[in-house]
């Protein structure tokens with residue numbers, strides 16, 4: 001995809017993968033990128049750094065919790081006002097915490113679906129948008145079992161099922177010119193998080 005002149009929203013872009021994707025979009029010539037994240041300090045730091053490196057008119061931070069519809073609506077509305085359009089939605093924000101599994105399902109799964117529909121509403125040609133691309137950040141844990149992170153794995157599997165089904169039916173492509181894709185990355189963090197998170201599963205799923 002030719003990124004030049006395109007406008008993107010990246011959830012969870014204050015740090016980690018979302019930050020790297022934001023930088024990649026800027027390097028490839030995106031006209032504007034909005035980082036939507038709950039980590040205000042990191043978000044501002046990232047924007048300050050990228051503004052110096054790339055051009056301060058091209059990247060902006062908005063405090064937004066992906067689980068709150070009104071805040072995400074604000075993100076789409078303001079991005080459109082600031083940059084004139086929205087072409088790319090990187091649905092990346094996520095947490096990994098089996099102790100707070102209900103919140104994890106809300107952030108990693110439920111909100112991703114809600115915000116995908118919101119993105120289609122804003123980018124789709126049906127409502128006067130230019131069409132676009134949605135990328136959902138799942139995980140290899142969504143393609144296979146992950147014994148130490150069962151709920152994380154379930155939520156990420158759900159995203160794969162959702163994106164595949166939407167893509168195969170081609171509803172949003174044909175009616176709205178919006179394409180959907182899914183990322184399923186692996187990790188180099190296992191040696192540290194694997195041990196810590198296994199404790200929860202041990203406490204709750206064993207009968208000893």
Ligand SMILES: NC(=O)c1ccc[n+]([C@@H]2O[C@H](COP(=O)([O-])OP(=O)(O)OC[C@H]3O[C@@H](n4cnc5c(N)ncnc54)[C@H](O)[C@@H]3O)[C@@H](O)[C@H]2O)c1
Nearest residue numbers: 012014015016017037038039065066092093094139185187
């Ligand atoms: N790191 C990996 O190895 C790996 C591998 C595969 C998939 N993933 C997925 O990639 C995505 C990003 O992972 P990461 O490693 O960069 O994580 P990270 O913790 O470094 O960054 C996640 C970002 O999401 C933000 N965030 C969390 N909850 C939010 C909310 N409710 N609303 C808005 N923003 C919120 C955080 O503030 C943070 O800036 C996640 O969805 C994760 O599941 C990560």
Ligand SMILES: CC[C@@H](O)/C=C/C=C\C[C@@H](O)/C=C/C=C/C=C\[C@@H](O)CCCC(=O)O
Nearest residue numbers: 094095096139140141145146186187190194
């Ligand atoms: C959201 C915060 C982020 O930083 C946390 C990421 C947590 C996990 C990374 C995950 O997305 C990748 C998972 C890949 C799993 C693949 C297969 C497993 O079965 C491998 C298990 C390996 C092991 O047990 O050591």
